[in-house]
Amino acid sequence: MQQIRAMTKALLLATLALVPAIATGQTPPMAPDTVAEYQRVRPQADYIRREVMIPMRDGVKLFTVIVMRKGTKNGPILLSRTPYDAGKATWRNGSQKIEDILPVMDKEFVNDGYIRVYQDVRGLGKSEGDYVMNRPLRGPLNDTAVDHATDAYDTIDWLVKNVPESNGKVGITGSSYLGFTSLMALIDPHPALKAAVPQSPMVDGWMGDDWFHNGAFRLPGFDYFTDQMARKNDGDVPYGIGDDYDAYLDAGSAGDFARLYGLDAFAVTRKMMEHPSYDSYWQEQAVDKLLGARKLTVPTMLVVGQWDQEDSYGAPAVYRALEPQDTNNDMVSLVIGPWRHSGVNYEARELGQVQVKGDTGLQFRRDYMKPFLDRYLKDGAPQTPTPPVLTYATGADQWQVTPKWPMGTPTPVYLQGSFGLSWSKPDGGSDTYISDPAKPVPFVPRPVHLRENDVWRTWLVHDQRFVESRPDVLTYTSAPLDKPVHIMGAPKVDLWAATSGTDSDWVVKLIDVSPDGSELPIGIEIFRGRYVRSFEKPEALKPGKAENYHWSLPNVNHVFEPGHRLMVQVQSSLFPLYDRNPQTFxxxxxxxxxxxxxxATQTIYHDAAHPSAVWLPVVGE
Structure with missing residues (x-):
């Protein structure tokens, strides 16, 4: 018996030695180290963050994040519908402070009782369903029962019924793709949608937003397709890290590039390649046309940057479509700031060589956007009048309020002999250059690195002296100005030109030349020659025949100061921003x-019968 007791005691001691954690209450060494869930929002957080799946009318559920400061009551809802991951947009720095986890532009709103909502559009992020780029409205191009208009309606309906901290009023905002979804929410809008601020919206992908400009295809769109729409191994097109100029040039046509890197596996690429002209595919999904055919019932503030490198066309186009029905001048307003694409939502004190007074992004959000949304969304808020048009005068460096847009009187500045530029009509002459598709004009100095933010975000303000010495770029310059020239609107190109080929691209730049010689672009735009008579039905050009080409540069408010000179440059390529024209139809x-x-030999005319000019929207004298 004594021996048995001794053995039992020894076994017990051995067992205790092997599992000391059990005896002392510590975690066993072999306890699994994974947990089912970790709550990143801690009790000390100054905000509430909810993740919900909101059902749409077809049963698809959309991932939605609702964020508000603790203690919020009767708060208006500010909604953004995004393809760029609502989860990440609402968890930026893993902080317990609401200002840290949300984008910079949200600070003024959540600090004043707004409820911020971000939602993944169907088919992306954590949302269910199929993703279609710029999903068309229900109709000829969309035979389903759902689109961004219905998804916005169903989302707003759920929010006002299921967010008890809200006052039942909703505004919608966002930039670029989010600007597009904001506009789509205005089509058959939910009654609770009281205001909208679409920023740099994608409106017409062929006429002048992301994919084409006047028929010329924008090559950087390929990276957008792979980065957004590849389910696995997403990211940029894998053509390397060298000079993008060489990568695109060596591949051949835009179609050859797409096929070389397997981009034709994306339906969106095939759609672009199958619809190179402005056919019904593009016309029936142009948002300005869709909105212009309806009665606007939601007060809308349209916002764009003067140097928006991606979507300069959309906001002014929607303004043009809606403004005629705004009889009281209080339903639709236009804002043009000294910004890049989406620059309004960040600190905006400078853009490349452009310096401005203070943070113009903050100035706009605080002094104009928030009072506009407060007026329609906050109970008892001051009914602050909204400026019909608010623009920032670069050169003069100040915000200006006007009753309409454009403000200026169209005034031609003519190309002249000896590469001059003046207000007087030309009396004769022409200039020629050789355009070689094997040596296209770069849109920024080489080596070109499209994917670098410092290159892409600022190319529209890059000093143009880097191309002035090229023989395939014609430069026309005025005498120094003896008084300011103030323009408010979209300068219009009126170009008389001929080519020895059967197709051609034409690029025109309006430039402000400082006394120190620096050349600030005020507007740059391209036109594909085959569309001189019809955007829908291209035609071969007749070699040697002078054609009159008309198109617009981006909308601007700019003052050319005394002592500065006006400059116009003409060329036939802008590569690899745009695909090359073969110059053979x-x-x-x-x-x-x-x-x-x-x-091809390109001829630019400046004679009495063919007075090439840029028509400037001049104000004042």
Whole structure:
């Protein structure tokens, strides 16, 4: 018995030695180290953050994040519908402070009782359903029962019924794609939608926003497709880290580039390549046309940057479509600031060589955007009148309020002999240059690195002296100004030109030349020659025939100061921002063959019968 007791005691001691944690209450060494869930929002957080799946009318559920400061009551809801991950947008720095986890532009709102809501659009992020780029409105291009208009309606309906901290009033905002979804919410809007601030919205992808400009295809769009729409191994097109100029040039046509890197596996790429002209595919999804055909019932503030490198066309186009029905001048307003694409939502004290007074992004959000939204969304808020048009005069460096847009009187500045530029009509002459598709004009100095933010965000304000010495760029310059020239509107190109080929691109730049010689672009835009008579039905150009090309530069408010000079540059490529024109007419440039790319002699006229000019919207004298 004594021996048995001794053995039992020894076994017990051994067991205790092997599992000391059990005896002392410590965590066992082999306890699993994973947990089912970790709450990143801690009790000390000054905010509430909810993740919900909101059902749409077809049963698809959309991932939605609701954020508000603790203690919020009767708060208006500010909604953004995004393809860029609502979860990440509402958890930026893993902080317990609401100002840290949300984008900079949200600070003024959540600090004043707003409830901020971000939602993944269907098919992206954590939302269910299928994703279609710029999903068309229900109709000829969309045979389903849902679109961004219905999704916005269903989302707002759920929010006002299920967010007890809200006052039942909703505003919608966002930039770029989020600007597009904001505009789509205005089509058959929910009654609780009381105000909208679409910023740099994607409106017409062919006429002048992300994918084409006047028929010329924008090559950086390929990176957007792979980064956003690849379910696995997303990211940029894998063509390396060298000079992007060489990568695109060596591939051939835009279609050859797409096929080389497997981009034709994306339906969106095939749609672009199958619709190179302005056919019904583009016309029936142009948001300005959709909105212009309806009665606007939601007060809307349209916002764009003067140097928006992606979506300069959309906001002014929607303003043009809606303004005629705004009889009291209080339903739709336009804002143009000294910004890049989406620059309004960040600190905005400078853009490349452009310096402004203070943080113009904050100034706008605090002094104009928030009072506008407060007026319609906050109970008992001051009914602060909204400026019909608010623009920032670069050159003079100040905000200006006007009753309409454009404000200026169209005034031509004419191309002259000896590469002059003046207000007087030309009396004769022309200039020529050789455009070689094998040596296209770069849109920024080489090596070109499109993916670098410092390059992409500022290319529209890059000093243009880097191309002035090229023989395929014509430069026309005025005498120094003896008084200011103030323009408010979109300068209009009126170009008389001929080519020895059967197709051609034309690029025109309006430039402010400082006394120190620096050349600040005020507007740059391209036009694909085959569309001189019809955007829908391209035609081959007749070699040697002078054609009159008309198109617009981006909308601006700018003052050319005394002592400065006006400058206009003309060229036939802007690469690799835009695909190369082969200068031989082919039915579809995406399918151009190497032999189609040929040199052409380009002629720019400036005589009495062909007075090439840029019409400036001049105000005051």
């Amino acid at each position: 082919v039915p579809n440039i995406f399918n151009a063959k190497p032999g189609d790319y040929r040199k």
